[in-house]
Amino acid sequence: MHTMTMSNTLDSIIDRIFDSYAAIGGINHLHGPNLPSMESIVRIIYDFESVMFPGFKTDESIDEQNLRCTLGENVHRIVRSLSAEVCKSLAFGARDGSSNSDGSCLDPAELEGSRRDADAITIALMEKIPAIRKRLRMDVEAAFVGDPAAKSREEVILAYPGVEAVLIHRIAHELWQMDVPLIPRMMSEYIHGKTGIDIHPGATIGDYFFIDHATGVVIGETTIIGNWVKVYQGVTIGALSVKKEEANVKRHPTIEDEVTIYAGATILGGKTVIGRGSTIGGNVWITGPVPPGSKIYNKPVDYIHRRPPASNLA
Amino acid sequence: MHTMTMSNTLDSIIDRIFDSYAAIGGINHLHGPNLPSMESIVRIIYDFESVMFPGFKTDESIDEQNLRCTLGENVHRIVRSLSAEVCKSLAFGARDGSSNSDGSCLDPAELEGSRRDADAITIALMEKIPAIRKRLRMDVEAAFVGDPAAKSREEVILAYPGVEAVLIHRIAHELWQMDVPLIPRMMSEYIHGKTGIDIHPGATIGDYFFIDHATGVVIGETTIIGNWVKVYQGVTIGALSVKKEEANVKRHPTIEDEVTIYAGATILGGKTVIGRGSTIGGNVWITGPVPPGSKIYNKPVDYIHRRPPASNLA
């Protein structure tokens, strides 16, 4: 193709894409406030990890001399970035109907209000860091105790995806409880992509929670999980109904304290309660309540062709 | 180890690795044209996402003033990079036997031909962007309507891995249909790594397609999927036979319109058709045809140890 023709063709293509932005609504975000940026959210997550597990996530040697300084820098950077992203989220929420249902942009007074709210939310989250760290120590302990392959707590912090996913969840859940739109789900989706663990930020999760092997775990929005619960790869704690009009009811199970759920098990429904101390075997499918202390396994299934065909043996 | 010895040892190791490049064939790409670069493919994917969902994937504020300019830059960048990568792919394809079975490098005339073909293919893909955007709007709608936990369409675009995987698939599939080697699979593998959704670029997928929770979904090369199909995590739409000599027959199922397939279901075989409006329950295993409107669930299995052992209760 000649350069001239190529250039004309491209201009015409660009025109048609541009026109399609006006014609095809619903997937353009061009009017109104900016949306939160996934790139910023990811940087904020890195900084939170450094604050939560000091000395683990950085190339530089950290000791008591430089620790306070490094910590201060991290906290200031988180506050600056997170407050800006929360402000965008609140402006989006306001535009989206919560407080400003005509869909127009925020006026300066409203924007100033969003900024103040964003600062307050960010500070409220930062205030909770010592309490969150206390719980993360319990999560690390649960992983170390719960996996014979774990050689040290340091290995658990450096190389266990379940621990990282729960760390992010505990932060995202705080933002969720303060009604921040978009950001909690962006955080949970980032760590879902990284670890294969999909925990909705709405889920309520107790202490000493351990997810081993990670890939394929799904925990729904209205799930409630107690203390000392252990979950393996491929476990779904999900909804029976996916009717949009039931979005505000409890659609996901309650898992009481000291329950272990083995790989591939599926537990569904908002009225499903797995009683304290129960064990749910691998691949078990549950849609109703289970009394405390139960041990539920699938009956061994019948196999076919159990014996080897003679011709197949060496 | 003394520095001198260390240096000699390293030299000798490098020599032996270098020699192994000659001795161990089949995993070296040293002769002939360069292969497409995964790094470039990933940058092209980012740019496509910005073009498809303007205002969602960038840190900067986009409005109608700068939109045309940003769009133009993105389109030019995609065309420049993609055409170069497609050219490498076509040169590889030619070398690989399609048109130049002696394995030698392309001569200048052939290379010029590859360049022209690469431009034409790239332009043909860009021409389809408005049509692809129209279909992506339907995919976003299907996700928003299909998940009670989705609070807004913006959240769906920002944080639903299924939507991103389908976006990439719709682009990769166009390149696949134009017989571009390697690149469609590199695109699908990039998004497989990111989302846990493995859609072969050869698969044909209709409108309003929604994959929820993403992790572990596999959709094979010759699959055909209708409109308004919904698929959950861990679903396999795969082949019964994996004989290399059957590579050119339809090995994967057909899923008709308005079918829902719940988590962990497995549907196998090229002659398997799931009839219109059917529901396939979680973990169901299907290797034959299912009539339209069917609802197929596993019979509740028997459990063992259903009651709690007395000693286990607090």
Place this chain on the structure above:
Amino acid sequence: MHTMTMSNTLDSIIDRIFDSYAAIGGINHLHGPNLPSMESIVRIIYDFESVMFPGFKTDESIDEQNLRCTLGENVHRIVRSLSAEVCKSLAFGARDGSSNSDGSCLDPAELEGSRRDADAITIALMEKIPAIRKRLRMDVEAAFVGDPAAKSREEVILAYPGVEAVLIHRIAHELWQMDVPLIPRMMSEYIHGKTGIDIHPGATIGDYFFIDHATGVVIGETTIIGNWVKVYQGVTIGALSVKKEEANVKRHPTIEDEVTIYAGATILGGKTVIGRGSTIGGNVWITGPVPPGSKIYNKPVDYIHRRPPASNLA
């Protein structure tokens, strides 16, 4: 919030987080030697991939003129970085009780010893590269032969997550056998996040190993796998017991030569041996030995609601 108040609030938050570092032990790494850095490990992995598959993982054209030079640079960079990270790991291991159980920092003589050991371990690994490449060629061949959708060996190297995961495993396993703490698990967790394949670096894996579709595969620490074994997505080769005190016994199965394990199958237990030439069907659950040449499939389960309800048909 006024800037002044904001600044005071932040100072007080930083103080409280800082205090929590002293109060909440077990998740801080502040005293003693630095831990290995995940960022460095990831860069080392990239360099290993370039050395193993020359010409595949780089943007620049590689030919026989510049190959030796590029190879030399890569090898020197790996040796420098890996030796530094291994040294940190050994110092951590020494601190952790193996050779210095009082938990104090290493003295200069010990540190010098760690450095020498780290160099020796790194060189020993580099010496094995030609042998590892030989095995990787077999793994590529197994993937190409084993998947009808694979169009070329180049596609297998560029776009098959199973091949990349096995490459990293073969390197991590060598370090594991030389008793390097932390790094082997950091490598396996990096590639787990990228591909959804979780192979513990302790697992012993034979030649011509192929994992297709990748997501959700788990292979435990004491697993032994023979030659020409093929594994599909969602397969678990795991432990029956998760008692910490049994960490040193064989807890995971043995899979003999020429076994194929289809998607979602679960094979558990240290005494479980899957005999040579067996086929394990999708979703099959196995906790005991299987004789050679067996073909084991679940009996087709009963379905409910098999026929369509009249009202449901268009």
